[in-house]
Amino acid sequence: MIEDNRNLTEDRPTFVTHLECSMTGERYEADRLHNLSAAGKPLLVRYDLDGVKGALTKAKLADRPMDLWRWRELLPVRRTENIVSLGEIATPLIELPTLASTHGATGSLIVKDEGRLPTGSFKARGLVMAVAMAKELGITHMAMPTNGNAGAALSAYASHCGIKTTIFCPADTPETNISEMALQGADVYRVNGLIDDCGKIVGAGKETVGWFDTSTLKEPYRIEGKKTMGLELAEQLGWELPDVIFYPTGGGTGLIGMWKAFAELEAIGFIGTKRPRMVAVQATGCAPMVKAYEDGVEHAPRWENAATIASGIRVPQAVGDFLILRAVRESGGFAIAVDDDAIQAGLDEVAGKEGFLLCPEGAATYAAWQTSLKDGRIQPTDRSVLFNCAIGLKYPLPKIEKSLDRHGQIDWAQFRR
Numbered sequence: 001m002i003e004d005n006r007n008l009t010e011d012r013p014t015f016v017t018h019l020e021c022s023m024t025g026e027r028y029e030a031d032r033l034h035n036l037s038a039a040g041k042p043l044l045v046r047y048d049l050d051g052v053k054g055a056l057t058k059a060k061l062a063d064r065p066m067d068l069w070r071w072r073e074l075l076p077v078r079r080t081e082n083i084v085s086l087g088e089i090a091t092p093l094i095e096l097p098t099l100a101s102t103h104g105a106t107g108s109l110i111v112k113d114e115g116r117l118p119t120g121s122f123k124a125r126g127l128v129m130a131v132a133m134a135k136e137l138g139i140t141h142m143a144m145p146t147n148g149n150a151g152a153a154l155s156a157y158a159s160h161c162g163i164k165t166t167i168f169c170p171a172d173t174p175e176t177n178i179s180e181m182a183l184q185g186a187d188v189y190r191v192n193g194l195i196d197d198c199g200k201i202v203g204a205g206k207e208t209v210g211w212f213d214t215s216t217l218k219e220p221y222r223i224e225g226k227k228t229m230g231l232e233l234a235e236q237l238g239w240e241l242p243d244v245i246f247y248p249t250g251g252g253t254g255l256i257g258m259w260k261a262f263a264e265l266e267a268i269g270f271i272g273t274k275r276p277r278m279v280a281v282q283a284t285g286c287a288p289m290v291k292a293y294e295d296g297v298e299h300a301p302r303w304e305n306a307a308t309i310a311s312g313i314r315v316p317q318a319v320g321d322f323l324i325l326r327a328v329r330e331s332g333g334f335a336i337a338v339d340d341d342a343i344q345a346g347l348d349e350v351a352g353k354e355g356f357l358l359c360p361e362g363a364a365t366y367a368a369w370q371t372s373l374k375d376g377r378i379q380p381t382d383r384s385v386l387f388n389c390a391i392g393l394k395y396p397l398p399k400i401e402k403s404l405d406r407h408g409q410i411d412w413a414q415f416r417r
């Protein structure tokens with residue numbers, strides 16, 4: 001149980017009006033099972049924002065516990081009893097002052113540390129919402145392709161409320177992820193392919209097995225959970241959004257979700273028109289969004305032979321590609337790729353100099369920040385926010401070989417070096 005769950009028991013009005021195809025604008029009824037729209041595109045949840053404006057004030061919000069459910073008026077769950085919770089705290093903003101000044105930045109360099117969430121990654125935000133809605137809509141079996149963290153979050157929340165899960169992941173998914181999924185009750189399979197190959201199995205089994213397809217953006221509620229990153233960030237920064245956001249982009253749920261959150265916050269009068277520049281960060285070994293951004297196109301073809309140590313962003317093809325690219329372009333941001341050496345160097349530097357062990361995807365945003373600062377794509381005065389999307393401890397760590405023989409002669413001088 002989370003310490004203060006007042007907000008989970010207090011009934012509040014909900015404001016969902018309908019769902020909408022993100023491509024054609026076609027309307028779909030709320031409170032029903034949906035995957036993609038008829039056009040094969042993601043569905044977005046729409047709210048009566050005037051109603052929210054009348055119901056929610058900054059002062060009211062300030063009285064609530066600092067967690068994800070404080071945003072209830074902007075979330076899709078209708079009935080409080082359907083909320084599934086493992087303690088979704090608001091994640092802290094951590095400044096990296098040493099590295100900011102080392103690299104000549106005068107504006108602050110801030111990490112939003114999503115590794116503090118249940119199951120150690122921000123996938124908890126999306127999946128807590130998807131599972132709560134699944135519960136609300138009577139789903140009993142959910143299936144998912146995953147690079148690890150999403151499956152971990154799905155298995156945790158689904159098991160917490162008695163929903164069965166079947167999960168498919170690439171064979172080289174980090175061991176920790178595979179073990180945690182299995183321990184948390186999932187039926188998990190390693191597949192000799194990438195995440196989109198796993199996705200095809202989930203799609204193909206829908207009719208025969210009867211499971212619900214919980215793939216990224218193929219169900220409409222994960223994005224609503226991920227959007228709370230944007231809501232939370234705005235509130236934490238005193239309703240003044242940062243200049244730049246660096247986001248490690250795989251399926252793009254978080255980037256698209258935050259962009260949606262900012263629009264909703266403006267509509268309810270909580271922020272003005274200022275928006276951060278949204279930067280989509282990818283690895284050079286899998287950079288479909290960067291290529292599409294540079295080519296000036298709206299859709300990104302599949303990236304062949306995708307490979308990177310940042311497994312969470314090894315997504316060769318994203319169904320929400322045009323939504324990612326739209327947010328990046330509308331915001332005046334850009335898409336940038338960094339290679340695995342730069343990711344590892346960034347991880348080492350932030351851990352060694354700031355004592356903050358990032359996940360590889362988080363380290364990619366740091367490497368991208370450094371590159372962008374150097375090549376002038378961002379200014380030294382910019383206030384930048386990096387997303388560390390998972391706890392660094394979930395990933396393979398280097399083996400440390402130093403040891404000491406307590407019976408032998410100790411060379412005390414070594415400790416002074």
Ligand SMILES: *Cc1c(COP(=O)(O)O)cnc(C)c1O
Pocket residue numbers: 121123149150216248249250251252253254255312313359361362389390
């Ligand atoms: C899933 C994941 C990402 C990518 O997030 P999207 O919103 O799907 O683009 C980045 N980092 C980590 C650690 C992840 O697990």
